[in-house]
Amino acid sequence: MIEVTRLDGKVYWINPHQIERIEINPDVTLVMLSGQKLIIREKPEEVTERIIKYRRQIGAFKNEE
Numbered sequence: 001m002i003e004v005t006r007l008d009g010k011v012y013w014i015n016p017h018q019i020e021r022i023e024i025n026p027d028v029t030l031v032m033l034s035g036q037k038l039i040i041r042e043k044p045e046e047v048t049e050r051i052i053k054y055r056r057q058i059g060a061f062k063n064e065e
Contacts, residue, residue, distance in 0.1 A: 002050040004030070005041040012038070016051040 001013040007027065014030070022044045023029040030038045030047070040047075 002047070002054050004038065004047065007039050007041060014038070016054055019047075019051075022047060 002016050004012050004014055006012065014032075018033050020031045020033050023031060024044065027039045028042060028044055028047070030040060032038070042050075
């Protein structure tokens with residue numbers, strides 16, 4: 001799970017494997033596979049770094065090499 005912060009300051013932990021895409025319009029929006037949209041404070045680069053860190057923690061990259 002990765003931590004993200006909504007615009008109202010509320011912190012959420014989400015499953016990064018459920019993110020379909022990241023949009024910038026102008027706020028950063030995570031579009032989940034379920035269709036739910038989360039507008040967050042983090043920049044796309046921060047989200048990407050958190051996803052990579054999480055996947056390293058769970059050993060996901062071993063299966064992708």
